[in-house]
Amino acid sequence: MPIINPVSSPVDPLAAKPSAITDVVRFERVGLRYGRGPEILSDVNMRLARGSFTFLTGPSGAGKSTLLKLCYLTLKQSRGLINLFESDISIMSRAEQQATKRRIGVVLQDFRLIEHLSVFENVALPLRVTGEPRETYRQDVMELLQWVGLGHVMEAMPQTLSGGEQQRAAIARAVISKPDLLIADEPTGNVDPVIGRRLLRLFSEMNRMGATVLIATHDINLISEFSADVIRIEDGQLLSGLQNGHAHG
Amino acid sequence: MDNSENTVSQPLLNTAADNARSLIIVLAIMSFLAALALLFSLSADRLRNNWQGELQRTATVQLLVSSPDLRDAETETALKTLRTVLPSADIAPLGDVKSRELLTPWLGNIDLPEDLPLPVLISVKLEADDMLSPPLIITALGEEGLIAEIDDHSRWSDQIGQSARGLKAAALAILALIFGASIAVSAFATQAALSTQRDVIQVLVQVGAEDGFIAKLFIKQAGLRGLKGSVIGAALGLVAATALSLRTAKDTALLPDLNVNWTDSFYLILMVAGLTLICSAAAGFTTFRLLRRERRRS
Structure with missing residues (x-):
């Protein structure tokens, strides 16, 4: 083999x-x-x-x-x-x-965005679970969302986004914590x-x-x-x- | 960029995903029953204290007169002796009419012959802090050549005490059952919530959330629902018990007097706190258990 x-x-x-x-x-x-x-x-x-x-x-x-x-x-x-x-x-x-x-940042084919959370909350999730105060990561999340072109929809719910936007949100979530x-x-x-x-x-x-x-x-x-x-x-x-x-x- | 937004975190668990209202209603019903059981137990305790206190402060001295001719003289001597031994007590002979009334339960409502020899009954009512000592009274009367028996109502007092303790134990057992049922309800609800929020949990686990972080979400959710349900139930229970106490005082002598004191609200607050804690603890335990089980499966 x-x-x-x-x-x-x-x-x-x-x-x-x-x-x-x-x-x-x-x-x-x-x-x-x-x-x-x-x-x-x-x-x-x-x-x-x-x-x-x-x-x-x-x-x-x-x-x-x-x-x-x-x-x-x-x-x-x-x-x-x-x-x-x-x-x-x-x-x-x-x-x-x-x-x-x-x-590890993971992007799956089906995105796995949480439907009842806004785009901002979905992207902030990896930082939130570490118990970091919101103030410490709020700006970073907003900047990343701007960078991936989702600044205008950060308060929107995932199901209202297009496939491409959902994909970018999933990627933003995967990279927000600067994974190795x-x-x-x-x-x-x-x-x-x-x-x-x-x-x-x-x-x-x-x-x-x-x-x-x-x-x-x-x-x-x-x-x-x-x-x-x-x-x-x-x-x-x-x-x-x-x-x-x-x-x- | 608008910095005024995103200042408050959204709840990670989907509150609309499971039937929170049904759970709160069930918890409110259980809290209502628990509140009634608790208030009933507290009332029964107060009632026992009142009745026993009253009985312990009264006694009936039964003077066995040596001959009908000496009845008045011996009664007078007995009263004098009792007033010497118990200077602060309220001492008074019951009189023929009252003595005959006391026989009614035994002989029926019939006209008793005038010459029926009735014992001389003397009522003794003590001050709140005084203690009654039947042997001492019998000895004092005996020194005056009088034969007497004393009914200090201890038999009734003991029976009332036993009954009240039984009622209290039953109420506490009901309370314990309700608390046990709350544990089961909260555990089942958490299990259902874990199932309906499976996708959310999978994402949380994937992004590195510890079990403790996930458990905290369910503990908080169950605690809030437990608090809501138990506050509603306890408030309704307090209202119902107050209404019942007013009704029983006016309408019937069969039910015990369910008087509600303001101090009872302290115990109700403790009960609400207990139910809330139980719901939270059951949710936390269930979450940890199911997360472990899920890991073993994968």
């Missing part, structure tokens, strides 16, 4: 990066099964270096979302080792796991190509500022337009790595 080693390079090599390359995500022979069923993921070996920008691609049902769920701690592996920020997640306490989650790892599952799936490219440029900006970015997508055209590492998954196994559109490994 080929072992993929997509130790990714940053999108912009001129951007300031930490000198020591450390793994933000490391999978070693990770397997996942539900109950006694077959393995959905098998012997996954993967490393994401700090500051890398990586696409995870593959056909629908290949296991992209499942792999991401392991990365953002919604699922637990059945076997193997997963290190996040150089800590073994299997021996983390509940509090440590939640603290780790606060270092940014994970997105088909972030361009519900938006038109123009908005999709704009969103990816936003992720590039985040990466330029130091975040490690992992994006699952099956849109090969989009991938080819960005200079990033690529991991391909099929039937729960990492098959081959593509770097800047070229196969390796």
Whole structure:
């Protein structure tokens, strides 16, 4: 079985990066099964270096979302080792796991915006759960919303926004706490190509500022337009790595 | 940029998602019943104190006259002796008419023969702080050559005490049951709320919220609902008990006198606080338990 080693390079090599390359995500022979069923993921070996920008691609049902769920701690592996920020997640306490989650920004395909909260409240959520006083983050949230072009709808409810606006709100929520790892599952799936490219440029900006970015997508055209590492998954196994559109490994 | 906005956080839990009004109504009903039980218990306690106090301050001395000819003389001697032994007490013979009346419950409402030998009954009413000592009185009367028995009503007082204690225990048991039911209601409501707000909780967990943070949301919500329900119920209970006390005092002698004191409101406040705390605690415990269970499943 080929072992993929997509130790990714940053999108912009001129951007300031930490000198020591450390793994933000490391999978070693990770397997996942539900109950006694077959393995959905098998012997996954993967490393994401700090500051890398990586696409995870593959056909629908290949296991992209499942792999991401392991990365953002919604699922637990059945076997193997997963290190996040150089800590073994299997021996983390509940509090440590939640603290780790606060270092990860997640954008899901269905956005997961809370319907009864305004756009502002949705975006402020990661800061609010830390118990920070509202005054300390109010300005930051408002500025970020202006930056992503949602300044005029910050008091609106999510269901009144367009798909693209909801997407930007979800991304704003994912990045408001300046996460070390940014994970997105088909972030361009519900938006038109123009908005999709704009969103990816936003992720590039985040990466330029130091975040490690992992994006699952099956849109090969989009991938080819960005200079990033690529991991391909099929039937729960990492098959081959593509770097800047070229196969390796 | 308008800085006047976003000054107050919106509640993270969707208050419209679960049926809060039904829960508040149920809690209000339970609080109403608890308030009645509590007020009844307090009234029963006061009633027992009043009745026992009154009985303990009265006694009846029954003088067994040695012969009908000496009846008046011995009565006079007994009164004199009693007034010496109990100088501050109100001492008076009951008289033939009253003595005959006392026989009515036993013999029926019939004309008793004039020559029926009746015991001499002397009523003794003590001052509030005085204590009655039947052996001392019997000894003092015996030194004057008189034979007497004393009914200090202790039998009735004990029975009243027992009955009142039973009523109080029953009221407190009802109160405990209502508190227990409140725990169950709050736990079920929290369970339902956790289910309806599942999406919100998933997002909160995803952005790194600790269990304690999530539990606090439900504790606060349940506490507020518990407070609302119990205040409404307690207020209605106080009104109902007051109305009942006015009615019983006027209309019937069968029900005990449910007089409501202003000091009872202190106990009602304690009860409201208790119900609120119970609702909050049950919500917190349920939230922690279900979050742990959910984690084990995933």
